[in-house]
Amino acid sequence: MAEVNATAPGDAELAVVARKLVTPRGVRPGQVLVRDGRIAAVLGPGPAPAGVPVVDAGDAYVLPGLIDxxxxxxxxxxxxxxxxxxxxxxxxxxxxxxxxxxxxxxxxxxxxxxxxxxxxxxxxxxxxxxxxxxxxxxxxxxxxxxxxxxxxxxxxxxxxxxxxxxxxxxxxxxxxxxxxxxxxxxxxxxxxxxxxxxxxxxxxxxxxxxxxxxxxxxxxxxxxxxxxxxxxxxxxxxxxxxxxxxxxxxxxxxxxxxxxxxxxxxxxxxxxxxxxxxxxxxxxxxxxxxxxxxxxxxxxxxxxxxxxxxxxxxxxxxxxxxxxxxxxxxxxxxxxxxxxxxxxxxxxxxxxxxxxxxxxxxxxxxxxxxxxxxxxxxxxFRLPGKGRLEAGADADLVVFAPEDAWMLSAREVRSKCGWSAYEGWTMTGRVLRTIRAGRVVWDAESGKFGTFEGRWLSPRQCDGDRG
The missing domain is CATH 3.20.20.140 (Metal-dependent hydrolases)
Known part of the structure; x- marks a missing residue:
């Protein structure tokens, strides 16, 4: 997965490009354009808008942000x-x-x-x-x-x-x-x-x-x-x-x-x-x-x-x-x-x-x-901005590599308790990058997290006002 920059007009703030976008209409190639924390458009394959940062997911899946x-x-x-x-x-x-x-x-x-x-x-x-x-x-x-x-x-x-x-x-x-x-x-x-x-x-x-x-x-x-x-x-x-x-x-x-x-x-x-x-x-x-x-x-x-x-x-x-x-x-x-x-x-x-x-x-x-x-x-749970890759939804995205195999050990555990019942398991699939409201909050390659800007979702915010 690579991140590149270009130069051209357009009011998108981020483009996520993938051969496997998981959309409500099926898995398909294309790109997700992000503006003001929301998905501005889901387009087919093609060049990303110039001047916009691009997350290239390659063969990994791009999913809507997960909800626990x-x-x-x-x-x-x-x-x-x-x-x-x-x-x-x-x-x-x-x-x-x-x-x-x-x-x-x-x-x-x-x-x-x-x-x-x-x-x-x-x-x-x-x-x-x-x-x-x-x-x-x-x-x-x-x-x-x-x-x-x-x-x-x-x-x-x-x-x-x-x-x-x-x-x-x-x-x-x-x-x-x-x-x-x-x-x-x-x-x-x-x-x-x-x-x-x-x-x-x-x-x-x-x-x-x-x-x-x-x-x-x-x-x-x-x-x-x-x-x-x-x-x-x-x-x-x-x-x-x-x-x-x-x-x-x-x-x-x-x-x-x-x-x-x-x-x-x-x-x-x-x-x-x-x-x-x-x-x-x-x-x-x-x-x-x-x-x-x-x-x-x-x-x-x-x-x-x-x-x-x-x-x-x-x-x-x-x-x-x-x-x-x-x-x-x-x-x-x-x-x-x-x-x-x-x-x-x-x-x-x-x-x-x-x-x-x-x-x-x-x-x-x-x-x-x-x-x-x-x-x-x-x-x-009536979260209308969540759970889908389509225009108007919140720009919560996950880049997921489905074939990556890795062993979970205590050093990977991010919970404060520091342990996992799955320690020693060989996992299939890895989360490479997590994006919330158009901003990267986890990057597996660097091991870095974003900033603490998560919001309390009131119905007013869910219905369209991100204020």
């Missing part, structure tokens, strides 16, 4: 694990230009005032654009109906708790109030759908797990299946839009797909780690792949991959949830669930796609990946 709709960047209160400067560096190194951050911080982000305070803390410290999922207060779930769309258009419900998820809705009446309020306000619910009471019942019988050999069995699939069934019934009653996060089992996938086929507005996310690891890896890697929901069996992973190929999920997310090595090595009962993943997300999934379906046309495969990581989350 499930990150925990740990601000405020947990910044010893992660912060926005490190988290956003990890994001752009993985081709992600927009993130949606979760509310389980200290204090949790449960009110409009808390969202504004978080936005103020993040301002000037992010390489990526961002929105926030507001949290649903277990004591006052009806307040979701009063949240203005300029603050948040999505709300997170935890149906099960763990070390960093203190705001769990356990009461059935309160849970239904949240679904009613979200339907009234047209708020997209995003849910950690596991049945906390079922886990408590099992813990009272079995006791806490004392080895990772037992971990998946102690947080079984039945918790997710029971919770997803509850969600589907509430969606059926109230018409609430519900998005099941980090869906982990074959049965859950079947339930959500059946609900979708019946016309219900329920969707689901799969994560990079549920596509990459099985319970056998947790027995081997221990705390590094201790997660909530837990990593399931090979048959579940196979079902999730079949779902991906059939286009059944709406999004792929990282559930980027870093902890320090010290926290992760405290022992089975004290080690918190979660791993870093925003940097690894696209390359890990692409690696899995090429290994599982080596016969598939790479153009078809990259278009599928782009749907789950760009246009899908942009549509679900």
């Amino acid at each position: 709709s499930h990150v925990h960047f740990r601000t405020p209160g947990l910044t010893h694990k992660e912060d926005w400067e490190h988290g956003s560096r990890a994001a752009v190194a993985g081709g992600v230009t927009t993130v949606l951050d979760m509310p389980n911080t200290v204090p949790p982000t449960l009110t409009p005032e808390a969202v504004r305070e978080k936005a103020a803390l993040v301002a000037g410290h992010s390489l990526v654009d961002y929105q926030f999922h507001i949290g649903v207060d277990p004591d006052r779930p009806e307040l979701i109906a009063e949240v203005e769309s300029s603050i948040a258009t999505s709300a997170k419900i935890f149906m099960a708790g763990h070390h960093t998820a203190p705001t769990v809705i356990r009461d059935a009446v309160q849970l239904e109030k949240a679904f009613i309020a979200a339907a009234e306000a047209d708020v997209q619910l995003v849910l950690h759908a596991e049945d906390d009471s079922l886990f408590a019942l099992l813990d009272g019988w079995w006791g806490d797990p004392d080895s990772y050999q037992d971990y998946e069995a102690r947080r079984p699939r039945s918790g997710g299946i029971a919770a997803v069934a509850k969600v589907i019934e509430l969606v059926r009653r109230h018409g609430t839009k519900a998005h099941i996060l980090h869906l982990s089992s074959a049965e859950e996938a079947d339930l959500v797909c059946a609900a979708r086929a019946a016309g219900m507005p329920v969707t689901f996310e799969v994560t990079g780690h549920h596509l990459s690891f099985t319970d056998a890896d947790t027995r081997r890697l221990g705390a590094r792949t201790r997660l909530s929901p837990s990593i399931r069996q090979q048959a579940d992973q196979d079902r999730l991959w079949r779902a991906l190929r059939a286009g059944q999920p709406s999004t792929i997310g990282s559930d980027h949830a870093p902890h320090t090595i010290e926290e992760k090595t405290r022992g089975v009962q004290q080690s918190p669930p979660g791993l870093p993943g925003v940097q690894e997300l696209a390359v890990a999934v692409w690696t899995g796609m090429r290994r599982r379906w080596p016969e598939e046309d790479p153009d078809v495969a990259i278009t599928r990946l782009t749907r789950f990581l760009s246009s899908g989350p942009a549509e679900l």
